Amino acid sequence: MREAYTFTKKSQINVVFNQKAEKHEVAPFPVDERVTHEPLEKLETKLNRLVGMDQIKHMVRELYAWLYIYRKREEANLKVQKQSFHMLFKGNPGTGKTTVARLLSDLFRDMGILPKGHLIEAERADLVGEYIGQTAQKTRELVKRSLGGVLFIDEAYSLSRGGEKDFGKEAIDTLVKQMEDHKDEFILILAGYSDEMEEFLRMNPGLPSRFPMIMSFPDYSGSELLDIAKQMIRDREYIMTAEAQKKLFRHLHQKIVENEPHFSNGRYVRNHVEKMIRQQAVRLVRENSFDRDALMTIRACDLALDDHSMITHADEA
Known part of the structure; x- marks a missing residue:
C-alpha cells in the first residue's frame, strides 16, 4: 500500500490510498486548528523559488509528512522506528544539490531532528591529510563541527581516488566510524556525479546501508x-x-x-x-x-x- 500526502492551507492532511490500481479517496481529516504547519509553509516558500526539480520537491514534501507523523506517533505513545537520515545526492554540477542540502538542514532543525541545523560544506581537502594520522584527525574534527547539523561533502567520490598510498580511503573509513559513534547527532550528505558516486559506494562495504535516502538531480532543460x-x-x-x-x-x-x-x-x-x-x-x-x-x-x-x-x-x- 502506498500513501501520498498533500497539505491544504487549512492545516489538513489528505490521504489517498492506491491499491491494486483502485483509488479510494479518504476525506480530509481535521487537525486541531491551533496547530499550524509553519515548517511546511517555510519549506513551500523555498521550494517554490526552485526552478524544475519536481521529483526532488516531491521527496522533500514526503520527508516533511513522514517527520510530522513521526512526531505525532511519539506523542501518542505509538511505536516509532529510528530512522537514519544520511543521504546521497547524485547529479551534475549546478543542479541544486547544495541548495537542497541547505533547505533540508533548516527543515531538520524546524522539525526538532537536529538542534542546530547548521550546514558545514566540505570537500576532499577538508578531510584528507598529507601524512599518516592527519586524515583521521581532520575528519573527526570536521564531524565534531557538524554535530547538531548537516555535513555536506561535495565531490565525495574524490575520496576514493589516488591509489593505494592515498589517504582518501582512511577518510572514508573514519567517516563510517563517526557515523556509528555519533548516531543521530548529525546528518551526512555525500554528493557527486551519478556514475562516480556508484563507484564510491563500492569502496567500503558498510557505506550503501548507511545511506537509505538517495536523491537524483537531473540536468535542467x-x-x-x-x-x-x-x-x-x-x-x-x-x-x-x-x-x-x-x-x-x-x-x-x-x-x-x-x-x-x-x-x-x-x-x-x-x-x-x-x-x-x-x-x-x-x-x-x-x-x-x-x-x-x-x-x-x-x-x-x-x-x-x-x-x-x-x-x-x-x-x-
Missing part, C-alpha cells in the same frame, strides 16, 4: 535554464529584452543538445548572467547612457556568445 537566468536577472534588478531572451534560450538549448558530460547547469547560467551584466556596463559607459531604464536593461548585444547561429550585435542596437 533549456527552458528551465532560461527561467533560472530570468530569476537571477530579476534578483539583481535587471530585465532582459525579448530578443535577449530568445538569443539566450537558443544558446542554452544548443548546450543541452550537445549533451556534454558534466555540464554545469545553473553554474553555467550564473556565469553567463554575470558576464552579461559586465558587457552591459561596458556598453553603457561607451554610450554614455545612465538613465534608470538603461541601467536595468540587458539587450541581445550584451550576450557575448561564441555562436554564429545567434543574432548578431547589429540585430539589436
